[in-house]
Amino acid sequence: MNRRGGRGELLHVEGSMEADKYVYPPGVLGSEAAKALAEGKLTGIRCGEKLIVPPRPYCPDHSKGELVEVRGPWIVESFTIVYEDMYGNMLETPQVIAVLRHEDAEGSIVHFLKAEKPRVGMRTRPVFKSPEERNGTLGDILYFEPAEQASKK
Amino acid sequence: MRTNVHVKKRVAIVGAGLTLFARRLLETPAELAWEAASRALGSAGLALKDIDCVVIGSAVDGFDGVHMKGEHIADGAGGLLRPTVRVAMGGGTGVMVPIAAWWHVASGLCKTVLAVGEEKMSHAYPHPQAVFAYIWHPILERPLGPNLIWIFALEMAWYMRECKASKEDIALVSVKNKRNALDNPHAQAAANITVEDVLKSETLVWPVQLLDISPVSDGAAALVLADESVARRITDTPVWIEGVGFALDSSFWYNRDLSYPRYVEQAARMAYKMAGIERPWKEIDIAEPHDPFDYKELHNLEGLMLARKCEAPRLLKEGHFERSGELPTSPSGGLLGMGNPIAASGLMKTAELFWQLRYEAGARQVKKAVHKAVASSWGGLMQTSTVIVLSR
Numbered sequence: 335m336n337r338r339g340g341r342g343e344l345l346h347v348e349g350s351m352e353a354d355k356y357v358y359p360p361g362v363l364g365s366e367a368a369k370a371l372a373e374g375k376l377t378g379i380r381c382g383e384k385l386i387v388p389p390r391p392y393c394p395d396h397s398k399g400e401l402v403e404v405r406g407p408w409i410v411e412s413f414t415i416v417y418e419d420m421y422g423n424m425l426e427t428p429q430v431i432a433v434l435r436h437e438d439a440e441g442s443i444v445h446f447l448k449a450e451k452p453r454v455g456m457r458t459r460p461v462f463k464s465p466e467e468r469n470g471t472l473g474d475i476l477y478f479e480p481a482e483q484a485s486k487k
Numbered sequence: 488m489r490t491n492v493h494v495k496k497r498v499a500i501v502g503a504g505l506t507l508f509a510r511r512l513l514e515t516p517a518e519l520a521w522e523a524a525s526r527a528l529g530s531a532g533l534a535l536k537d538i539d540c541v542v543i544g545s546a547v548d549g550f551d552g553v554h555m556k557g558e559h560i561a562d563g564a565g566g567l568l569r570p571t572v573r574v575a576m577g578g579g580t581g582v583m584v585p586i587a588a589w590w591h592v593a594s595g596l597c598k599t600v601l602a603v604g605e606e607k608m609s610h611a612y613p614h615p616q617a618v619f620a621y622i623w624h625p626i627l628e629r630p631l632g633p634n635l636i637w638i639f640a641l642e643m644a645w646y647m648r649e650c651k652a653s654k655e656d657i658a659l660v661s662v663k664n665k666r667n668a669l670d671n672p673h674a675q676a677a678a679n680i681t682v683e684d685v686l687k688s689e690t691l692v693w694p695v696q697l698l699d700i701s702p703v704s705d706g707a708a709a710l711v712l713a714d715e716s717v718a719r720r721i722t723d724t725p726v727w728i729e730g731v732g733f734a735l736d737s738s739f740w741y742n743r744d745l746s747y748p749r750y751v752e753q754a755a756r757m758a759y760k761m762a763g764i765e766r767p768w769k770e771i772d773i774a775e776p777h778d779p780f781d782y783k784e785l786h787n788l789e790g791l792m793l794a795r796k797c798e799a800p801r802l803l804k805e806g807h808f809e810r811s812g813e814l815p816t817s818p819s820g821g822l823l824g825m826g827n828p829i830a831a832s833g834l835m836k837t838a839e840l841f842w843q844l845r846y847e848a849g850a851r852q853v854k855k856a857v858h859k860a861v862a863s864s865w866g867g868l869m870q871t872s873t874v875i876v877l878s879r
Contacts, residue, residue: 353549361514
């Protein structure tokens with residue numbers, strides 16, 4: 335007898351394991367951070383001397399953090415280039431994913447990077463959607479681009 | 488007589504904290520964990536830096552809607568860069584959290600443990616019942632389209648027939664617990680209702696009606712545990728963990744007599760033996776049995792040997808289980824009154840006994856003097872029991 339349990343001649347029962355959908359609220363402080371994002375502002379929390387990104391209500395020592403705007407360049411800490419999606423399809427344009435650290439902050443964020451020659455140490459800045467298209471989610475930032483290039487525009 | 492010789496350290500609970508239990512809270516799961524953990528630490532007069540190890544409990548990833556839920560809530564629970572583990576025993580998780588925290592301390596591995604239970608059931612749409620649809624055997628049960636209430640209804644009907652208990656008898660649990668919850672500032676479903684109200688509520692799956700069931704909830708609870716040397720420094724009124732027990736029965740739930748939970752008795756016997764309790768019905772002063780459904784409190788009380796088989800409905804009617812009674816049960820309001828964020832509600836029951844044993848329960852404080860207490864969680868396909876015995 336064929337002992338493989340896939341969809342062969344063996345009887346099988348199909349099923350799935352999902353709720354219809356999930357709805358994730360961003361949290362109390364996260365709601366404020368989302369509003370700021372829709373206004374084109376990135377945020378973090380102030381914990382004494384430290385600036386922590388991304389924002390969350392609690393500091394590493396469990397004390398309460400204060401939401402603050404984070405301005406200025408984000409530096410590429412590491413990056414990778416995605417050529418194939420999770421189903422094995424080649425992407426038309428390879429996509430650069432970067433870990434981006436704010437120079438004053440502890441911790442980094444991760445986002446797309448649009449740069450001809452990505453390199454570690456590169457200074458970047460976020461490129462936002464137009465204000466009317468923003469809705470307070472991560473997608474409000476289209477990608478990060480080299481800060482030097484931005485200043486030439 | 489104490490029979491356990493393997494415990495290196497005596498373990499105390501020295502702090503407890505809860506969030507509000509409610510439907511659709513704005514807080515993220517990690518934020519709920521943080522709030523409960525901060526309150527528990529605050530009540531013990533400790534800071535996170537004083538904690539050696541963290542135990543997280545959360546029943547099912549599917550509720551919060553992230554896999555690796557323990558890892559995700561770990562930073563809110565204070566679990567970063569220290570020994571941290573998550574336990575998951577379905578509905579039995581709530582009391583499994585202090586049990587696992589206990590063995591961290593009892594073994595001598597950690598002097599202080601932060602134990603956090605969290606569940607956020609409102610992320611799944613249209614209803615968390617969608618998640619419960621996947622707890623069944625995929626070949627033998629799922630094709631029938633079962634929902635969670637079926638299995639409770641079958642068990643409740645079995646218990647009612649076996650024990651000749653009426654719907655009126657059982658509804659009294661819901662009346663008692665929802666009323667007890669009126670004094671609990673964290674409660675979701677506190678209410679002054681009558682037996683009539685329960686009997687008039689919508690019949691969902693006979694004999695289960697809407698007011699027979701605890702509501703689904705979001706929430707978190709936390710405890711701080713410490714070994715004796717630390718506990719004596721922190722507080723004059725430590726609450727000791729005297730015994731723990733847990734047992735699992737088969738997931739072929741229809742292969743046994745559902746009118747009596749033999750696995751609860753097994754877990755309870757283990758905990759009582761460790762605690763040196765020989766006659767629990769006489770020695771236990773106060774109990775927080777798992778009560779996701781009203782009949783379930785009676786069922787668990789019998790399994791915990793706090794009432795003889797089929798005796799619990801009569802004792803309930805006589806006022807035995809009221810706050811003013813001989814053996815107050817679910818003085819917190821239970822899950823029926825507090826709401827049921829699964830891992831958090833079980834831990835909440837242990838927290839309530841901590842406050843009761845320290846005479847800190849305020850308006851909820853039971854009338855009698857209390858020395859020994861028992862809490863239980865229950866879960867799975869009528870198969871899991873976790874039991875903890877405390878003393879002052």
